[in-house]
Amino acid sequence: RLSSFPFSPFPLSPLTPLSPQAAMTKLAQWLCGLALLGSAWAALALAPPGLQPPAPLRQALLPLPVYLLVAFGCYSLATVGYRLATFNDCEEAAAELQEHIRAARADLQRRGLRL
DSSP, rough: GGHHHHHHHSSOOSSOOOOTTSSSSSHHHHHHHHHHHHHHHHHHOOOOOOGOOOOHHHHHHHTTHHHHHEEEEEEHHHHHHHHHHHHHOOHHHHHHHHHHHHHHHHHHHHHHHHO
C-alpha cells in the first residue's frame, strides 16, 4: 500500500489541487497551442501527394502562418495601447516616493555628500 510509505512516490491524488508552481505557465500554454496549430497546418499544407487538398484551400493555407503572425502583432499592439491608455495614476504613491527622495537627499547631505 502506497500510503504506508513516509514519502509516497505519487504525492498527488486526483483530488489534490495543483499548486501555482505546478500549474502550466502562460508561456507553456501558448507554446502548446502553437505546436498544435503548427502541426495541423503542416499536416494540411505539406500533405503527401495522394492527400493534396483542393487548390483554393492550398492557396489560402500556405500563407496562413504569416497572416496569423500579423494578426497576433496587431492584437499585441492594441492590448499594449489599451493598457497604456487606461493606466491608473497613483498620486499618493508618487507623493510618498518624492518624500523618500527628499529624505534620502537630506541624509546624504548630512553625511557630507554634495548633490
